[in-house]
Amino acid sequence: MRSPRPYQPSTEPGPKSLTERRKAATQLDIARAACALFAEHGPDGTTAEDIARAAGVALRTFYRYFRSKQDAVAPLLAGGADAWRGQLAAETPGVPLREALERAVVTSLSVPEDEQEGLRWTRGLLRAATGDPALRAVWYRVNQDSEEQLVPVLARLAGPEADPLEVRLLAAAATDAIRVALEVWAVGDAPSTGPGGPADTAVRCLHELTGGMRLLH
Structure with a gap:
């Protein structure tokens, strides 16, 4: 085979x-x-x-x-990344990137109680991944794929004059902000919305990781 x-x-x-x-x-x-x-x-x-x-x-x-x-869960893990990139791709070129990034993160991670299946699956899988290296590898690969697909989205929004290196770094930082936020939330007991939830934590991570980036100023 x-x-x-x-x-x-x-x-x-x-x-x-x-x-x-x-x-x-x-x-x-x-x-x-x-x-x-x-x-x-x-x-x-x-x-x-x-x-x-x-x-x-x-x-x-x-x-x-x-x-x-383990590879079989990749479509579920990738679904959230696809959703937030889609939100970002819908933004108009020239919009302040920091605002666009935060808006996409909050919109995609702040879902009503009756639409939280994806977040519940993700939480369960990330908890299981703590003891399963193969499952963690799938999670990391999904994030790497998402980061690579995010680069052209950010490049379009930033415009042709943007430094490609800065665009690449922003894609890495934004992807890691969401990854870390979901990992921290998954192993804790915070609810899916409000303080300590995925959206709240992701915005905090985004601020910490991108605070000094010229592309956002």
């Missing part, structure tokens, strides 16, 4: 084809099944066969999309 590639979120612009939408839906079904099983049994107590069975797919279908049981 050919070794599958690690899960990669789509970066192609424009609407997806029916085949692409079906593929994404299958990946998300598998990811939700993996997350639920990890929450109940832990990564060590869950096999790829268990995940495939719970998702209602054949084992060969599982391995067509994911190379390991």
